Amino acid sequence: MIRLDNISKQNGHHLLFVEASAALQRGEKIGLVGPNGAGKTTLFRMIKGEEPPDEGQVSVDRGVTIGYFSQDVGEMAGRSAASEVMDGAGPVSAVAAELAELEHALADPDRADEMEAIIERYGEVQHRFQELDGYALEARAREVLAGLGFSEEMIDGDVGALSGGWKMRVALARILLMRPDVMLLDEPSNHLDLESLIWLEQFLKGYEGALLMTSHDRAFMNRIVGKVIEIDGGSLTTYAGDYEFYEAQRALAEKQQQAQFERQQAMLAKEIKFIERFKARASHAAQVQSRVKKLDKIEKVEPPRRRQTVLFDFPTAPRSGEDVVSLKKVHKGYGSKRIYDGFDFVVRRRERWCVMGVNGAGKSTLLKLVAGTTAPDDGSVVVGGSVKMGYFAQHAMDLLDGDRTVFQTLEDSFPQAGQGSLRTLAGCFGFSGDDVEKRCRVLSGGEKARLVMALMLYDPPNFLVLDEPTNHLDIATKEMLIAALSNYEGTMLFVSHDRHFLAALSNRVLELTPDGVHQYGGGYTEYVARTGQEAPGLRT
Structure with a gap:
């Protein structure tokens, strides 16, 4: 249906594609992956005809209808x-x-x-x-x-x-209702709660057309796609399988290429050593010339292109008391809507509670009550002894000073820290090289989220309160965060719609439903096994 034949594309001085080829056949569901800035959105725009390749050809079969969902939804007003x-x-x-x-x-x-x-x-x-x-x-x-x-x-x-997030959903709904022959979906899982995400998953599984999509949600991607196209270093590589298969194959290919590279380097070193040793001896002249010619003809094996992933090593947080936070007979409402009515809840040291519930159930309200950014109408919220809290909320990103650079923001918060230490911190959260000189006003949503996370985690709290910490983060950054938080010895209370994040980090589940509040020992995986549902709003 759609073919990309030897396409090349340059964006300013940045080479995005060099003689790259791929195809999308009828009924295929393909995940498009690659690091930020690799050219995923440009590829969508070329398929849609909004941008031509510099060289090569993009062919779309006659009569094929294409629906394209992007993050840029435009103006909407005046209609339902x-x-x-x-x-x-x-x-x-x-x-x-x-x-x-x-x-x-x-x-x-x-x-x-x-x-x-x-x-x-x-x-x-x-x-x-x-x-x-x-x-x-x-x-x-x-x-x-x-x-x-x-x-x-x-x-x-x-x-x-x-x-803006709900307008994104309206734009997505337009494409889903259209049911074109081909859907191009650029991050459709952004801005969706868990129930909507699972509904979209089922919709796309039943969709009979061809699908090419990007997503930062690995569970969502894994359940839908049967093929992966990777953009890396200007080329397009196709893997036949789901996202997990792609990851395993990519790791295997990297390992094999590294081994091949090392073998060749060892062989080259041996040959060069022989040439250097005997080049001055007339008796070995023929052998030396033969080996020089042999080296000239050898096709050099390149080392694998490594994705730059820096692991954040959590400094040890001070120990808190056993009771981290206690809510007793808490009442909270907004206008006529009651959110909590005599709510009791205790978080103890080293517990990792994930809070689940449909939109409006009171998830973010609970985190605000615990963090002290909103007060209960009645009842008490008591934070325990020696508790040092770190609170991540979406609005924190709006509080960054737009005129300060990334590095200045880190320096402002930690004036006693050395430059090397702060650069390492910045690198762990994806700010390497000149990125640290970016002003906060030009940062993307993902970059702002990473900077706020870095500010929160450098001087580690022993109690983390996280409201959708994975929004805007790409898969690699989420993996880094999960790895860091897996080794974290403090206490956590968090809301997330990312099932991989939930399963990896929770050891308790607090479920908020119209029928009342339910507590589950064991993490998200055990919760799914016990309830038979991945989210409270899916209960029949």
Whole structure:
């Protein structure tokens, strides 16, 4: 359906692709992977025809419809979420618009002399609308929006009143409703809660078209794709298998290439040593010349291109008391909505609680109560002795001074630390070389999240309160964070929609449901095994 033949593409001085080739066949579901800046979004834009390759060819079979979801959703306002979604549903939305115009014309007395032609055209358009299942369009639009977490009120309300994250969901819903022959999805799992993520997973599994997508959620990617295309060093490499298979194959290929490289280096060193030793001896001249010619003809094996991953080594946090935080008979509401009504909860040292619940259940409210950024209406929240808390929330990223650089921000927070120590810290969180001189105002969401995390973890707290810490983070940074937190000896209370993160780090689950609060010993994996569901909102 789609072929990339020997494409080359340069962005400024940055070479993105060099004679790279790949193909997307009918019905295939492919994950597109590669480090940040490798050219994933550029590849989507070339397939969509929004940007040409410098060399080579991008071919799309005639008549193939393509739906492209990107993080840049544009302006939305003045219509309901349902109307916005239906308007982007491809050919059926154009037919619906013409049908509405014809209905208006039928009721217009000034066009009585055209009525016969209008009625004839109306019949044709109505037939086409039925063929495209147009009369079920609104029901399908509402079903998709509900699956992505929209309430009835939000579906019918002005889309302009929604936050950026919810507008992203509207843009995604447009593509899903369109059901094109090919979907190009650039980070569709961003901004989704766990229930919506699992719904989208099921939708894409049942989708019969071809899919090419990026995602920072490895569990989501792993369950959907059956093939992976990797962008690395300007080339496209295709792996037949899911994400886990790709990771294993890539590691194996790296290991084999490293071994091959080392063998060749040893052989070259031996040959060069012989040449150096005997080049001045006339008796060995023929042998020396023969070996020099042999070396000239050898195709050099390159060492594997290593992804730069620096592990963050947690300094030891001071020990806290046994009772880290205690909530007793806590009442909390916003307006007429009651969130907590006589809530009791205790976190003890070295427990790692993940908090689960649907949107509005009170997950972030609980973390704010514990962190002291909001007060209970009644009851008490008591933080235990010797507790040093680190609180990560999305709004923390907005508090960074836009005029300060990454390095200046670290220096401001830790004036006693040496430059080498702060550069190592910056490197662990993905800021290497000139990246430390970037001003905070130009940082991406992921870069801001990494900087806030670095500020929080350098002088380690013994109690981490984390509200969606993996939002905006790529897979490599998440792996680094999981590795670091696995060795962390303090206490954790956190909210996340990343199932890999939940499974790797939790040893307790607090589930907030309309039926009440449930506590589970054992982590997320045990919770799934006991309840039979991956999220509270999926309970039947």
